[in-house]
Each structure stands twice: as C-alpha cells, then as structure tokens.
Amino acid sequence: MHAPSLFDSFFMGGFECSTHRRQDGRRLDLIEGTAHHRWAREDYAALRRQGLRTVRDGLRWHLIETVPGHYDWSSFLPQLRAAEGTGTQVIWDLCHYGWPDDLDIWRPPFVERFARFAAATARIVREESDRIPFYSPLNEMSFWAWAGGEVAYFAPLGTGRGDELKHQLIRASIAAIEAIRAVDPRARFVQVDPVIHVVPRGSRNSEQEDAERYRLSQFQAWDMLAGMQWPGLGGRPEYLDILGVNYYDNNQWFMGGGTLWRGDPLYRPFSGILAEVYQRYRRPMLVAETGAEGEQRADWLRYIGEQVHLALQRGVPLEGICLYPILDYPGWTDDRHCQAGLFGFADATGQRPVHAPLADELRHQQTLFAAMAEQLARQA
Template identity: 75%
Template sequence: MYQPSLFNSFFQGGFECSTHRRGDGRRLDLLAATGHDRWTAEDYAALQRQGIGTVRDGLRWHLIERRAGDYDWSSFLPQLRAANACGTQVIWDLCHYGWPDDLDIWRPGFVERFARFAAAAARLVREESDTVPFYSPINEISFWAWAGGDHGYFNPLGLGRGAELKHQLVRASIAAIEAIREVEPRARFVQVDPAIHIRASNDRPGPQREAENARQAQFEAWDMLCGKAWPGLGGQPEYLDIVGINYYSDNQWYLGGPTIERSHPDYRAFQGILAEIHQRYGRPLLVAETGAEGDLRGDWLRYVSEQVGIALQRGVPVEGICLYPVLDYPGWDDERHCPTGLLGFADAEGRRELHAGLADELRLQRTRFAAFEPRQRVAPA
C-alpha cells in the first residue's frame, strides 16, 4: 500500500485559469470571469473549511509581462499572499494556454522568454515564502497541441501543426524547469496531460492498430519530457517529476465514434489506467483534474475515489485527487453557466454557495481516505 506524502491535503481544488484566445480572437480570463482574482482569500478559506489545503491556481502571463522583461506582479501578488496568509499550498500553473500578445509562439524567442518569466516568478515566490514550491510549467501540452496546433480550436489556431507545437511546448517546459531550478533547487514540477482510452468499435469492426496508435499518443509529451522520444528536444528523466493526470467521464471513446459509457464492458477501469502510467514512468501521480456537471458531481467523485483507493492499495503512488474546476465557471465558447464546482459563483461579498451533493461526497471520501492523508509535508524529489 502506498502512503502519499507530497501535498498538504489528499483532496485538492483546482481553479480554472485558462487565458487563451478563442477562434474569434477574444481572449479568455477565467480567473476574472469566476471572480477568483477578486476573492482569492475568501476562496482559499472556503476550501480550507472543506478540508482542502492544497490547490491548483495560475499566473496570467499576458498580464504580468506585457513588454519583454517588464514584469507587473499586481495580478499575482494577491493570490500568492492570500495563500501564504491562510496556509494554502499551491501548485502554480505558469502557462495555461495563454501568452503575451507581442510574442510569436512558433519562434525560438517564445522558449527563451518563457524561461526568463518562469525564473522571475520563482524568484518572487521564494522571496514571499520559504516553503517548497510546486509548479506546472505548461498545462496540457498534448491537448494544447491537438486543439491549438492541429484543429485551430484556439490559439495559435494551427492546422496540421500539432507535432510542431508539441515540440515547442516541450522545449519551453524544459527551459522553464532549468531556469526555476537555478533560482530554487527545491522546486517540484507537475507535468499535466489528459489520460484517455480509445477502442475500435465492436459493432462497427474498425482498425485496432489505428485505435491503439491514437491511444498511445497520450504519452507523447511525457515521453519527450523524459527523453524516451525525440531526445534532441533535450528531455531527461528529471524533467518528469510528478505526472499530472486529467480524467473526466468522456476520456474514453470509440475510434471515430461515441464516448464509451462507464457501464459498458468496453470501459477501462481508471485504476488500470493509473497503473499503466506508473509502470511506464515510475513517477508519483496526481489526479490533477477530475469532475462532472450538475447532479453527477458526487457520483463521479465516488467512482474516481474508489478507483484511486484500489490503485493505492496495489502500490500505485497516487498523491492526490484535484476537483477541477472547483468553482462554477462560464463556458469557453458560449459563456453558459457550467455547474461543475464544489463552490458556485460569488455574491457581492465573495460568498459562494456550496454544492451540497459534492460536499457530502467529499466529506465521505475524506473519511474513507483518512489513512492516506500525508504524514509529512513534502517528500524529496
């Protein structure tokens, strides 16, 4: 049985902090849209009351560095100081799909400037706190390459350039890690990407090899980071520190077909996915994003928690489960109310309604996982 030790709380909360530009050119800022930038301290305190002492949160690079090398930390310092004041441990996303407007993501300068920004952020964090910092350099490299490089869903609106974008983001992540370690050798890093499962349809016999190749693509960014693939990018095992796994109910599907429902025999148990990823990399795992909408929230947390519990019993080193997004938020494309959070939208005083069903399930799972609560604050790398 594995005993988690990395984070202050096993159950965590993730704040949606996307800052990408949509296809119509509009830039999103989910920290502002959810009011978290205004009510950071209140949000951290509300999660503390639910037993959540570790969160994922983000820096908005496009606001901090509007001109090269000129850093305005006014959008970040309130978050950093609120976390320090209430004792919340944060995994800081440095680049969550967005970058400054004057920077070309396809050029070498993107990598160099991101590394300098990462070092500057790490220096500020070190000045404000003496705790071991956690960073997620670039969120979802594989998904970003697919959405922004192959299908033009959001910036940089590439078509058929997914591999090129993936290589660029891997280079940037490696450069950022090196820059941060120069400033803060104790820093830990979470490399986040979705975990998926793809099958050829049984009722429409399909190409099994093609389905398996599509499934294997989920490992490409992690393989590049640790040097298993494309070693010319500079990957080394030490760049894959903690493997962050994003997992939702629609992360399994038939090749060219619909989602595989959890009740179907073709659905792969999540604990098996976790075991495969650990066997492949031998690194600690974090369920970095998971959640559902509406009344399904509690049931989904129950399933994921049960599967993680089985994995822990079998020795798979899962360090935590992050509810994501932990706040309701306006949808990327249509701004609809997405009821996914443990907490809803804030009122004029920063108060947010607690979703009773999810809160009850979280309370139950925290009781069941009491034996897995961390015994120490931070384990060495």
C-alpha cells in the same frame, strides 16, 4: 500500499485559470470570469473549511509581461499573498494556454521568454514564501498541441501542426524547469496531461491498430520530456518529477467518434489506466483534474475515489485528487453557467454557495482516505 506524503491535503481544489484566445480572437480569463482574482483570500479560506489545504491555481502571463522583459506582478501577488495568509499550498500553473500578444508561439523567442518569465516567477515566489514551491509549467501539452496546433480550436489556431506545437511546448517546459531550478533548486514540477482510452468500432486489424496508435499518443509529451522520444528536444528523465493525470467522464471514446461511457463493457476502469501510467514512468502521480457537471458531481467523485483507492492498494504512488474546477465558471465558447464546482459564483461579499451533494461526498471520501492513512501509519 503507498502512503501519500507530498501535499498538505490529499483532496485538493483547482481554480480554472485558462487564458487562451478563442477562434473569434477573444481572450478568455477564467480567473477574472469566476471573480477569483477579487476573492482569492476568501476562496482559499472556503476551501480550507472543506479540508482542501492544497490547490492548483495559475498566473496570467499575458497580464504580467505586456512589455517584453518587464513584469507587473499586480495580478499575481494578491493570489500569492492570500495563499500565504491562509496557509494554503499552491501548485502554480505558469501558462494555462495563454501567452503575451507580442509573442509568436512558433518561434524560438517564445521558449526564451517563457524561461525568463518562469525564473522571474520563481524569484517572486521565493521572496514571498518559505514553502517548497510546486509548478506546472505548461498545462496539458498534448491537449494544447491538438486543440491549438491540429484542429484550430483555440490559439495558435494551427491545423495539421500538432506535432510541431508539441515539440515547441516541450522545449519551453524544459527551459522553464532549468530556469526555475537555477533560482530555487527545491522546486518541484507537476507535468499535467489528460489520460485517455480509445477502442475500435470494428474488429479489423487495421481498426485495432489505429485505435491503439491513438491511445498511445497520450504518452508522447511525457516521453519527450523524459527523452524517450525525440531526444533531440533535450528531454531527460529528471524532467519528469510528478505526473499530473487529468481524467473526466468523456476521456474514453470509440475511434472515429462517440464517447465510451462508464457502464459499457468496453469501458476501462480508471485504476487500470493509473497503473499503466505508473508502470511506464515509475513516478509519483496526482489526479490533477477530475470532475463532472450538474447532478453527476457527487457520483463521479465516488467513482474516482473508489478507483484511486484500488490503485493505492496495488502500490500506485498517488499523492492526491484535485477537484477541478472547484468553482462554477462561464463556459469557454458561450459563457454559459457551467455548474461543475464545489462552489458557485460569488456574491457581493465574496461568499459562494456550496453544492451540498458534492460536499457530502467529499467528506465521505476524506473519511475513507483518512482511515486508510491511519492504518498505514499503524503498520509503519
């Protein structure tokens, strides 16, 4: 059985930090929308009280580099210093779907600017912290390529250009990794993408082939980073450091539409998906995002905990589970109150209500995984 060792805590919290522009042109800023920008220190301290000493959080590139080559760190330093002050380990998202308005994401300067921004970030982090830094360069490149390049769900609002956008994001991720390693060779990288399962509605060979082709597309970005596909993009195995897999209750569906819900005989256990990813890449892994809304939150964490435990028993090197988002947030499209977090919206003093059923289940899962860790330590 694998013994996790990379992060300060096996259970983590992820702060929603999307900064993309919607179809109507409005830019989202979920760090501001959840008031995390104002209460970062209080938020980190609240997570630590729940045993979450490692978090995912993000930078807002569009605020930091409003003028090309000039960096205003005033939106980032409070988060960075709050993490240091509370002893919180952070995996920093450098770009969570958003970029400066003057940049054309389709053109070569996007890659060059992102690399310079990544290097500048690494210098700031190195100056402020002695910790080994963790970065996620570009969040969910596969989903971003689909949402932004294929179906115009959000910026850059492309249609039929998903592969083109994916290639550009791969180039940018590689350039950022090289730039950061030149500044701080200790840096570690979490490459985050969703994992899915797709099944055909019928039994015809063509339907099965289409579903399997779609299912296998989940691996394209990681394959490209590793140089297994489109090697002309510059991919190499060393660009796959830690794999971050994102998984929610709607990550399985029927080809052509319709969610495949847990409990359906065709539903694939999450532990099997994790094992397949590990067999393909042989890299340490992190469940980088998982969660549910409303009263489903505790039950979903129970299921994920069971499946991760099974995967660990089978030798899959899983390093943690990140509850995402850890805060309730205003919905992307309609600003509705998405009750998905362990914590709700902050009051005037930065205090947030705790969703008790999820907190109880989290404590139960922490106890189970701590017992497993003790057993492994005795066996060592």
